[in-house]
Structures are given as C-alpha cells and as structure tokens.
Amino acid sequence: MIIKMQRFDAEFNTKPCDHRNNAELTLTLRLGFKQINPSGGAANGTYHDYGDATEPTRNIVKWTDPSWSQWKRTFEREVERFWSKKFWLINTGGFFAFEDKGKVWYPNVYCRFNLKCSDSTGGGTNHHEIEVVRLDPNENWFGSHSTLYDSNDIKSVQKGTDSNNKPVMQRAHVHEVGHLMGLGHVAEGTAACPANGNTNAQACYGTTDHDMNSVMGSGMKLRTEHAKPWQDAMVNVAVKHRTDKVAAQWEKLKVGFIAMGAQWPAKMKRHYPRTKEELAAGALITRR
Numbered sequence: 001m002i003i004k005m006q007r008f009d010a011e012f013n014t015k016p017c018d019h020r021n022n023a024e025l026t027l028t029l030r031l032g033f034k035q036i037n038p039s040g041g042a043a044n045g046t047y048h049d050y051g052d053a054t055e056p057t058r059n060i061v062k063w064t065d066p067s068w069s070q071w072k073r074t075f076e077r078e079v080e081r082f083w084s085k086k087f088w089l090i091n092t093g094g095f096f097a098f099e100d101k102g103k104v105w106y107p108n109v110y111c112r113f114n115l116k117c118s119d120s121t122g123g124g125t126n127h128h129e130i131e132v133v134r135l136d137p138n139e140n141w142f143g144s145h146s147t148l149y150d151s152n153d154i155k156s157v158q159k160g161t162d163s164n165n166k167p168v169m170q171r172a173h174v175h176e177v178g179h180l181m182g183l184g185h186v187a188e189g190t191a192a193c194p195a196n197g198n199t200n201a202q203a204c205y206g207t208t209d210h211d212m213n214s215v216m217g218s219g220m221k222l223r224t225e226h227a228k229p230w231q232d233a234m235v236n237v238a239v240k241h242r243t244d245k246v247a248a249q250w251e252k253l254k255v256g257f258i259a260m261g262a263q264w265p266a267k268m269k270r271h272y273p274r275t276k277e278e279l280a281a282g283a284l285i286t287r288r
Contacts, residue, residue: 001013001237003233003236003237005232005233006127007029007127007182007229008027008029008127008229009027009028009030010025010028010236011025011026011028012024012025012233012237013026014107017096017098017100017105017107017273018100019103019105019273019288020273020288022110022272022273023096023108023109023110024110025109025110025233025237026114027111027112027113027229028115029116029127029128029180029181030125030127030128031118031126031127031128031129032119032120032121032122032128032129032130033072033117033118033119033130034119034120034130035063035131035132035134036132036133036134036148037060037062037134038061041062044061044062044136045059045060045061046058046059047060049142050145050148051131051145051148052143055143058139058142059136059138060134060139061134061135067134071134071154072117072118073117075153075154075173076116078173079113079115079173079174080113080114080115082174082215082222083115083174083178084112084113084114085110085113086222086227086268087111087224087226087227087230087266087267088108088110088111088267088269089108089109089230089231089234089264089265089267090266090267090271091106091107091264091279092263092265093263093264103275103276104275104276105273105274105276106273106276108271108273111227111230128147130146130147130149131148131149132150133148133150133151134150134151135150135152146180149172149173149176152172153171153176154171154173155171156169156170156171157171159218160212160218162212163209164209168213168219169220170215170218170219171220174215175215178216178226182228182232183216183226183228183229184199184216185200185204185205185206185216185217186205186206186211186214186217187203187204187206187207187211187217188204192204192207205218206218224266224267227266230264231266234264267284269286270286271286272288
C-alpha cells in the first residue's frame with residue numbers, strides 16, 4: 001500500500017510478517033537540489049545570508065562536478081543512516097491480523113526511511129526544492145533557511161553549550177530533514193517558544209540540557225517523539241485499510257477510524273508481533 005502525502009510518500013508492507021517479523025513502513029522523501037554559484041561563471045564570489053540582499057555577504061566558490069556529487073551522496077547517506085530503522089510502532093488497535101503457525105498474530109511496524117537526492121528539475125516530482133551554496137573554506141557560518149542550504153551543513157558544528165560547559169554538536173542536514181518530515185523545534189509550544197512567536201529564536205532549540213541535546217534542538221539525540229512522521233503516516237494507512245473494507249459506511253465511521261488509527265506508540269527497541277491473547281493482555285514482547 002502506497003499513500004502519497006504532502007511531505008513524503010509512505011509505503012506500508014505486510015509481506016515480511018510472520019511470528020517474528022513485523023510489518024514495515026517506509027517514508028520516502030525526494031529532494032531536488034540546485035547549485036548556487038558565483039555570478040558570471042566566476043570561480044569565486046559572494047552570496048547574501050538567507051538569500052536576502054539586505055543581509056551580510058559570505059564568500060562562496062563555484063561547485064565542481066566532483067564536489068557537488070560528493071556533497072549530495074554524503075547528505076543522502078548520513079540522513080538515511082540517522083533516521084532509518086530506529087523506531088517500532090506498537091499496534092494497539094488490532095490492525096493487520098494474519099495467521100502463522102496456527103495462531104492469529106498482530107504485527108507492530110518497523111520504521112524505515114528512504115531519501116532520494118537529485119538535481120532540481122522544477123518538474124514537480126520532488127517533495128522539496130532546495131538551493132545550495134558552496135562556502136569558501138574560510139567561511140564557517142552562513143545564514144540559511146528551509147529552502148537554502150550550504151555546503152557546511154553536512155559537517156558537525158557546535159550549536160551551543162550545556163550546563164556542564166560541554167559543547168552541543170549537530171549536523172545541520174539531519175536536523176533540517178527532520179523539519180522537512182514535519183518535526184518542529186524541541187521547545188515549540190512551550191512558554192519559552194510560544195506558538196505565535198519566532199520558532200527560530202534560540203530558546204526554541206532548548207533551554208535545558210535534555211532539550212538542547214535533542215536532534216530537533218541543538219544536538220543529535222534521537223527520541224521516541226521523533227517518530228511522529230511515521231505515526232502520522234500510520235494513521236492514514238490504518239484508516240485506508242479499514243475503510244477499504246467498509247467504503248459504504250465511511251462517512252458514518254470516519255471519526256472512529258481516525259481515533260483507532262492514532263494508537264501507534266513508538267519504541268526504540270524491537271517489539272515482536274503479538275498473539276491475539278498477548279494483544280488483549282497488553283503484553284509487549286521484546287524477546288521471543
């Protein structure tokens with residue numbers, strides 16, 4: 001089952017299911033990158049922070065074919081490595097029952113992530129189109145935003161300091177893809193970062209060590225709340241699964257289906273499929 005969503009495509013697969021293997025949910029995100037080079041074909045030039053002519057300029061250099069290809073490969077590889085195969089969603093609603101070894105089982109959901117990076121074509125096939133500048137080696141900072149990246153995004157840089165005066169390090173490309181999947185900054189919605197305020201204010205990246213070290217703060221720590229893109233996708237998958245069977249009653253039952261589909265708590269440890277009895281008892285099986 002493939003569902004095309006605004007932020008990504010979601011593919012749900014029950015073929016691996018048996019008494020030891022869960023269903024799989026793969027989110028595929030397609031990014032189209034466009035080079036920003038010095039004007040007039042020059043080897044060196046400048047570009048404004050945030051692409052805004054009122055902001056300071058930074059020194060940039062022209063992309064070469066090898067440097068461009070290497071940057072895209074590193075971006076794609078490292079982001080996939082960070083986000084893929086980290087979460088299991090617990091099937092609390094009794095979806096996708098199957099038989100194996102004479103028993104009825106209910107799978108959980110193993111979360112995968114697939115990133116496709118290509119040159120921007122403007123043809124509408126990518127979920128996001130992003131411009132990229134190549135900074136001069138002497139530049140260590142560039143003002144970027146959601147559709148403008150820089151070549152240093154793949155490097156680990158210090159974003160802050162915790163209460164023990166230890167540096168908080170982050171690789172920006174991993175953080176930015178979290179945003180593209182729908183995740184906000186760690187402190188969004190709190191008093192430090194009100195919903196109607198500037199979510200790029202420093203406080204929105206966390207004021208406690210716990211929040212600062214989050215990948216959606218200033219660090220690289222992955223937590224169960226970061227499974228939300230897969231949880232959102234499973235709501236759609238579960239609703240479609242049930243409604244395909246009772247299409248005639250969809251309007252009457254839609255609210256109930258959405259509520260059932262929302263029951264997908266995330267874990268960061270493998271949880272095995274459950275028997276009907278284990279599901280009813282609420283048992284969580286981490287060893288078979």
